[in-house]
Amino acid sequence: MARYRSIEEILAEEDDLGLLNVTLRPRAARTPERERDAQLVEKVNEFFERSGRVPNPEAEDHDEMRLGVIWKRLADNGPAEDLADVDRNSLLSGGPLALTAAPPPPDRDWREEPDEREIPASLDDIFDDDELDVSEALTTIRHVTPAEDRLVPDHKAEFYPCHDFDRFREMFERTQAALESGEREVRPINFNEEVRVDEGSLFIRKGLLTYVAEKAEMTARAGKRDHRLRIIFSNGMESDPLLSSFRKALADDPTARAIHRHGLGAMDPDWEADRIDLTGTVYVVRSKSKDPAIAAVSGILLKIGVTTQEVRRRIADARDDPTFLLAPVELVATYDLVNLSWRKVEGLLHRFFDAARPRDLWITDRFDRKVYPREWFYVLPEHVSRAVQAIRDGNLHELEYDPQSQTIRKKAGAQP
Structure with a gap:
């Protein structure tokens, strides 16, 4: 390899690879601010060549309006020699094309008040x-629900005299004595707290002892689980609010208190000692829904429920309750119970007719959510009547319901 003694000897060699052929860029003739003006002029010239006019600062199109406002500020300064190379249509110099291409003014600016x-x-x-x-x-x-129907609701929770208050009087007296002696304790309810409410729960609301006597079958409202309650007050009145409404009333009442027992809480064997096994009424209703799928089987599709309330009050708001298929109902039959727990009777009836429960029965609530009511059965009123009588006689366990033949028959092996 050849050795070079100086840089001159290196430069004197032939440049076969063209490494020394360097072209220097001319120094920018404009400042950065002026370069942005040149880019603006270029955009306006492109707009002019597309539309035959300069951008209008009063245009309804936002992009054109923005370009027109900036252009007007630049054009008001008059011709600029350093921008002539990009102003190929002589727009800055006020050439004839720029003057004749101006658009007619709009009839009314979009910013003005409308007529x-x-x-x-x-x-x-x-x-x-x-x-x-x-x-x-x-x-x-x-x-x-139509507005005229919402203005006059079929049912709302009200205070009315408790028809069987004698069942609760002694319980209220025991609770009051336990509170005074310290055997029971109270706990404040925090604002917006979701209080646990079960049958047998005790509270203090508006200065009154408040007892949850019944928690009806689960329904769904606004996509959330809810129940109709039966609330008894120590002054002999009662009400039937929804569980969600009752919780809200407790949370909004600064004097509300929850009453507890001393002990291990839910693990205490006496935790549910306040629950009273109330005697209720079996009710059978038929839907008056106009839904074609429900109306076609309304003759054999019945809801079987049990309640400790007056039946008329229980079914009053049926058209707003998914449990009742969001439709009015016709009361078919009622059966009074004597010395029988309404909750146990309801469970017995629902298990007895479980084979006749429609597995594909569902409705869509106002939020387009599917709701599957569980208290409806493909049975006839006489089937329910016989089942209730069997409960009274104590031999329901010997019978079974056959959905194929739609008959109640003796179980195989049952004593005749």
């Missing part, structure tokens, strides 16, 4: 506009 005659008077005026294309799904309301 009163153009302001719609109602939603119907908006949706009737031929230029407005709105999907029917956005304007058609489904699963919503």
Whole structure:
């Protein structure tokens, strides 16, 4: 390899690879601010070549309006020699093309107040506009109770005299004595607290001892589980709010208290000693729903329930209750119970007719959620009557319901 004694000897060699052929870029003739102006002029010239006019600062299109405002500020300064190389249409110099291509002014600026005659008077005026294309799904309301029905509700929780208060009087007296002696304790209820409410729960609300006597079958409202309660007060009145409403009333009452026993809580064998096995009424109802799938079988589709309330009050708000298929119901029959726990009787009846429970029965609530009621059965009123009589006689365990033949028969091996 050749050795070089100086840089001159290296540069004197032939440059076969062209390493020394360097082209220097000319120094920028504009400042960064002026370079941005040049880019603006370039954009305006491109806009002019597309549309035949300069951008309008009053345009309804936001991009054109923005470009027009910036361009107007630059053009007001007059011609600029250092931008002439990018102003190929002579727009800055006020050439004839720029003057003749200016758009006519709009009839009215979009920023101005609208004419009163153009302001719609109602939603119907908006949706009737031929230029407005709105999907029917956005304007058609489904699963919503009409306003006239909401103004006069069939049922709401009220205070009314308790018809069987004698069943609860002694329990209230024992509770009051236990509170005074310290055998029972109270706990404040925090605001927005979701209180646990079970049958037999005791509270203090508005200065009154408050007892949860009944917690009816589960329903679903607004996608959440809910129950209809029967609440007894120590002044001889009662009410039937929803569980969610009762919880809210407790949380909103600064004087509300929950009453507890001393001990191990739910593990204590005496924890549910306050629960009273109330005698209730078996009720049988038929749906008056207009849903074709339900109306077609309304003759044999019956709801079997048991309640300690007056039956008329229990079914009063049926059309707003998913448990009743969100429709009014017809009362078919009632059967009074004597010295029998309503909760146990309801469980016996539902298990007895379980084979006749429709597995595919569901409804859609107002939030388009599926609800599967569990208290409806494909039976006839006489089947329910015979089952209730068997409970009274104490031999329901010897019988079974055959959904194929729709008959109640003796179980195989049962004593005749």
